[in-house]
Amino acid sequence: LKLTSDWPPESKHLVAVCPSLVDHTQPTHPNSFQQMAFAWKSAGITYLKFSEACARAVRNSLKEDLRVVAQRREQNLLKFAKWESGKQGELKYVIKVDQ
DSSP states (O other), rough: OOOTTTTTHHHHHHHOOGGGOOTTTSOOOTHHHHHHHHHHHHOOOOOOHHHHHHHHHHHSSSSSHHHHHHHHHHHHHHEEEETTTEEEOOOOEEEOOOO
């Protein structure tokens, strides 16, 4: 696969998220690793979104029993605790996700 100007932007996003779609049988330019390392920038997404997409792809590729456990970790909880005199107060949920 080669990215050319006639490709739709969606294809560039796909290659950025799935580097395995790049044809590794063709000779590569010496800077191709550097270009791929920052493919998320050229795709117009943040590194955080890129890493979330990669993590989601890995979780979805797991076997069913392991996938359920990994997907539970995907849910984030936000907790808050007030500290006084160097001691942590009671932890309270700011946002609670139903489990």
